[in-house]
Amino acid sequence: MKSIRSINKQLVSGQFEFTRHAFKRAVERNISETELIEVGKNAKIIEKYSEDKYSPSCLILGFTKTGRPLHLQVSLAETNFLKSSRFTNRTKKNGSIIRSGGKDV
Numbered sequence: 001m002k003s004i005r006s007i008n009k010q011l012v013s014g015q016f017e018f019t020r021h022a023f024k025r026a027v028e029r030n031i032s033e034t035e036l037i038e039v040g041k042n043a044k045i046i047e048k049y050s051e052d053k054y055s056p057s058c059l060i061l062g063f064t065k066t067g068r069p070l071h072l073q074v075s076l077a078e079t080n081f082l083k084s085s086r087f088t089n090r091t092k093k094n095g096s097i098i099r100s101g102g103k104d105v
Helices: 006-012 019-027 035-037
Strands: 016-017 042-051 056-064 071-075 084-086
Touching: 006 035, 006 042, 006 056, 016 019, 035 056, 035 071
Parallel strands: 016 084
Antiparallel strands: 042 056, 056 071, 071 084
């Protein structure tokens, strides 16, 4: 399985592809490819999903240059590309970030 170092490297180098669902969400949420590359410089794994439907995956959290928080669900399978499948950028009024399952970061 891929490490966070491999995921970060793939994001920074632009070696990722979108699932159809991820592309739709990125457009809806106005998330640019540049922002995904920026997130790759500081993203950390915050949850792992070893029993995910198609392959093990994880939820990572990173921040853009402007401080925009982005969550990305990515495959941990050993492939040449990072298949991003979910993007969220929700925060509460107090500044905490809403994670999967409604928990705060």
